[in-house]
Amino acid sequence: MCVAILVGGVPGVLAGLAVGFGTHRWLMRQRGTQAPRLAEVEVRTALAPAGDLLAACLAAGAGPRESAEAVGRSLDGPVAERLRQVAAELRLGGEPAVVWRRLAALPGAEGLARCMERAGISGVPAVESASRIASDLRAEQARAATARARRAGVLVTLPLAACFLPAFLTLGVAPVLIGLAAGLLGHT
Template identity: 65%
Template sequence: MAILVGGATGVVIGLAVAYGVGLRQRRAKARAERRAAEAGLRAALAPAADLLAACLAAGAGPRGAADAVGRSVDGTVGVRLRRVAAELRLGAEPSAAWQRFGELPGARDLTRCMERAGISGVPAVEGVARIAAGLRAAAHRTAAERARRAAVLVTFPLAACFLPAFLVIGVAPVLIGLAGELMAHN
């Protein structure tokens, strides 16, 4: 910028542009990291929901299922489930205990189902199994979408290499030949 604008003004503008570009890159990186973390949580939620359904089918209540699955699942999902089980064991209201678990991306429906089961005692096996199937399907869709996106991104470098080569080797000689013939006839 100092070359284009000149002097101290160019230096100031250059520094401002550099700061803006750096800020934008940091924000984009933070958004990408946040999306990746959310995708990881969503992916971890599907097997946890399957395990919750299995525990409920075996006769465990919502608290026992949350405790058992929380101990067998690593990461944020496991920690949150163990916390829910501990709060329920200490006498917390099911709606309050499960609400914090529902803050996880994709866990809202599962939270409502488990909360209802804890409050009313209604069996939640079918609902949790249905939600687990939906979470698995969403994880498969996300994986397929990433694979399609990766396939598209892989073709860009190929196009950047082969398109100019095609133009130079295939199209340019034809155009040069046609131009030569047109000039010879005039």
């Protein structure tokens, strides 16, 4: 609409339509590229609590399959869904080395899946390693959040610089330069 008003007439309407269409396509492309990233963030956010719950179930004496089933039923989202799938396949006699790879396919879940796989195959206690992995996942989340906050702080300063720098140049530097130039030109 602004383009149509600024340009005016039929060329303005055509330019407005072109800008609107281009903006729509750009927004759709942005949404398409952000969807996988948002899904990965959702998975990584759910992994630490799932790891804590798996460790608690294992500490209570449940096996890897029972732990996966209990945690899968108590949570929502892609991690819980994958845990329910793993538990169902293990209940039906699936090979732990193959089944736990389905959990490992989620971004960031490799360590937790390996830990649960080892516990399911060899019976090695996995409470400490599952707790450590959950703690590592939480620390990774904190580092990523700090990095995003720093990046946001930098991105917030860009519009401020775009506004204040021209104002500073216009109101602060330009009068001094004009005064100096007038002084130099007036004395020669």
